[in-house]
Amino acid sequence: MAQVPMAGGGPTPLAVFDRFRTRVLAKVQEPELRRYAVMMLAFGAGLLPLMAGSAKAALQKVPTDGADTLLMLMGSALVLLMTPGLAFFYGGFTRAKNVLNTMMMSFFLMGLIGVVWVVIGYSLSFDTGFKSPFIGGLGQMWLNGVGGELGDAPLADGFAISASSFALFQGMFAIITPALISGALVERINFKAWFWFSLLWSLFIYCPMAKMVWGGGYLGPFGEIGAIDFAGGTVVHIAAGVGALVSTAIVGPRTGFPGSKRPPHNVPFILLGAGLLWFGWFGFNGASYFAAKGAGFSFQTTTLSASAALLTWCLIEWFRDGKPTAVGAATGAVAGLVGITPAAGFVYMPQAFIIGVATATACYIAVQVKAAIQFDDSLDAYAVHGVGGTVGALLTGLLAAPALVPADYFPKSAEILANGGNGALFVAHVKAVLISYGFVGLGTAIILWIVGAVVGLRVTPEQEERGLDFVAHGEEAYDPMTY
Amino acid sequence: MKQITAVVRPSKVDAIKDALVAIDVVGMTINDVRGFGRQKGQVERYRGNEFTVEFIPKIRITTIVSDDKVEAAIEAISHAARTGDIGDGKIFITPVDEAIRIRTGERGSTAL
Numbered sequence: 001m002a003q004v005p006m007a008g009g010g011p012t013p014l015a016v017f018d019r020f021r022t023r024v025l026a027k028v029q030e031p032e033l034r035r036y037a038v039m040m041l042a043f044g045a046g047l048l049p050l051m052a053g054s055a056k057a058a059l060q061k062v063p064t065d066g067a068d069t070l071l072m073l074m075g076s077a078l079v080l081l082m083t084p085g086l087a088f089f090y091g092g093f094t095r096a097k098n099v100l101n102t103m104m105m106s107f108f109l110m111g112l113i114g115v116v117w118v119v120i121g122y123s124l125s126f127d128t129g130f131k132s133p134f135i136g137g138l139g140q141m142w143l144n145g146v147g148g149e150l151g152d153a154p155l156a157d158g159f160a161i162s163a164s165s166f167a168l169f170q171g172m173f174a175i176i177t178p179a180l181i182s183g184a185l186v187e188r189i190n191f192k193a194w195f196w197f198s199l200l201w202s203l204f205i206y207c208p209m210a211k212m213v214w215g216g217g218y219l220g221p222f223g224e225i226g227a228i229d230f231a232g233g234t235v236v237h238i239a240a241g242v243g244a245l246v247s248t249a250i251v252g253p254r255t256g257f258p259g260s261k262r263p264p265h266n267v268p269f270i271l272l273g274a275g276l277l278w279f280g281w282f283g284f285n286g287a288s289y290f291a292a293k294g295a296g297f298s299f300q301t302t303t304l305s306a307s308a309a310l311l312t313w314c315l316i317e318w319f320r321d322g323k324p325t326a327v328g329a330a331t332g333a334v335a336g337l338v339g340i341t342p343a344a345g346f347v348y349m350p351q352a353f354i355i356g357v358a359t360a361t362a363c364y365i366a367v368q369v370k371a372a373i374q375f376d377d378s379l380d381a382y383a384v385h386g387v388g389g390t391v392g393a394l395l396t397g398l399l400a401a402p403a404l405v406p407a408d409y410f411p412k413s414a415e416i417l418a419n420g421g422n423g424a425l426f427v428a429h430v431k432a433v434l435i436s437y438g439f440v441g442l443g444t445a446i447i448l449w450i451v452g453a454v455v456g457l458r459v460t461p462e463q464e465e466r467g468l469d470f471v472a473h474g475e476e477a478y479d480p481m482t483y
Numbered sequence: 484m485k486q487i488t489a490v491v492r493p494s495k496v497d498a499i500k501d502a503l504v505a506i507d508v509v510g511m512t513i514n515d516v517r518g519f520g521r522q523k524g525q526v527e528r529y530r531g532n533e534f535t536v537e538f539i540p541k542i543r544i545t546t547i548v549s550d551d552k553v554e555a556a557i558e559a560i561s562h563a564a565r566t567g568d569i570g571d572g573k574i575f576i577t578p579v580d581e582a583i584r585i586r587t588g589e590r591g592s593t594a595l
Contacts, residue, residue, distance in 0.1 A: 261534070262534070263534045263536065264529055325528065325529070327529045327530055364531075367530050367531050368531040371530070371531045371532050380530065
């Protein structure tokens with residue numbers, strides 16, 4: 001599961017007490033023990049507030065497991081493939097003269113963020129050097145010490161995957177997250193601005209988000225808020241979606257919008273991209289289980305939600321417009337995958353189905369509203385990833401099954417569930433979503449302001465008209481002279 | 484000699500070619516073209532965005548025939564291209580002054 005307890009160690013006082021209390025409660029039916037049990041419970045309740053601050057997981061040290069580690073390696077390869085998949089997905093929507101630039105905005109990040117992650121991104125996200133719940137440290141730059149000398153040491157107590165496979169896996173998420181934002185900015189942003197924006201955004205928005213949710217930080221199951229995010233509903237999709245929303249508002253619409261809008265130039269690319277994304281999502285969500293034996297569960301919830309969402313989107317279109325569309329099927333599937341991302345390991349199949357249906361419906365409405373108010377989030381990066389991520393995160397709070405949120409791995413979240421049930425976890429998730437919106441929204445605006453001041457955000461209207469493939473890269477995707 | 488220019492549905496090109504070959508029309512040239520007529524294009528819908536596509540893909544067939552074959556060619560094309568729905572296309576007839584076969588220098592109908 002995509003949460004890492006950073007400080008392990010032996011059984012803590014709270015864990016010892018819990019074990020003792022369980023044993024006592026088992027005998028509580030015996031009348032002579034009842035009074036004793038009540039005394040113990042009262043004593044325990046009194047101690048809880050004192051211990052809450054120092055609650056640590058009581059996880060056993062386990063050796064690295066080959067199958068589990070292989071799941072991570074396979075998952076990393078799958079998630080990597082999502083970025084070119086996204087490039088095709090987005091590329092199909094744009095005009096023919098901008099398709100290479102659109103695809104490069106994703107593809108290029110496999111270079112840029114692939115390097116940044118190893119050099120410093122991982123350390124900022126998962127190191128503990130700064131002793132902060134908001135940002136990691138500098139101790140694991142260049143993946144120094146990750147997985148020991150041979151890279152095969154387990155990630156942490158309770159995890160049988162190697163630390164090096166975890167770092168690799170997380171790097172793939174770091175690549176695709178800023179790439180998702182590009183959907184809001186295509187056909188007008190200057191590529192130099194995109195270079196600096198994605199670099200700064202990755203360091204100052206993505207890494208803190210990963211730390212806060214997954215790195216034992218403020219928002220996550222070891223932190224103050226106790227929200228659970230299985231594979232990145234908050235870290236990836238809300239972050240990218242809000243980044244896209246703010247970027248669209250600041251960068252502004254394409255010149256001549258909405259009159260200049262054109263239909264997608266290549267719908268088969270969109271289907272190809274959506275197919276690759278779905279395939280890759282088995283790594284994104286499935287491998288986030290971090291254990292091969294149980295991962296069939298998160299693989300199944302993931303694909304079920306996508307199926308339900310595809311079906312939902314097409315049925316809505318069929319009833320409203322008389323025809324189910326290919327673009328709708330692709331969009332619905334992606335919406336369902338986004339929705340189930342925070343929940344994939346925390347819900348059973350009926351809930352996964354509900355999440356798929358609800359996310360597709362919400363995203364469908366968001367896309368219609370966006371079109372109606374003529375907001376140029378060009379490829380619906382917010383309407384799909386932002387709205388889908390938000391709906392998924394909130395539904396995860398409502399629908400998470402307590403049995404799937406074990407206290408060893410998710411102490412704060414399990415405590416919330418045990419004390420207040422799903423209603424309380426929902427409230428925690430509302431808080432986490434609001435904090436993420438605020439942090440990402442403000443941070444994105446600041447980064448755009450800096451990048452805009454230094455290199456300028458947009459190409460000129462003349463360059464927009466000429467097409468960004470030629471302007472930014474000196475290439476054309478479809479040159480009639482090469483027939 | 485007359486030039487026959489027919490703008491037709493792409494899906495009807497094979498049938499039109501066969502119909503023309505059947506009446507001994509010996510050659511033709513086709514182009515991919517886009518355009519609209521009285522119906523002003525068609526409406527497409529993507530993610531709830533409606534687009535009126537004014538320029539619909541068509542095929543333009545150009546062939547030159549001797550005067551005595553013009554009516555037969557018009558009949559052949561019309562018959563093969565017709566579906567009865569809007570968008571079947573149009574046929575235009577224009578006079579041709581001269582035709583020259585480059586390889587041999589032949590002129591007029593024999594050069595076709």
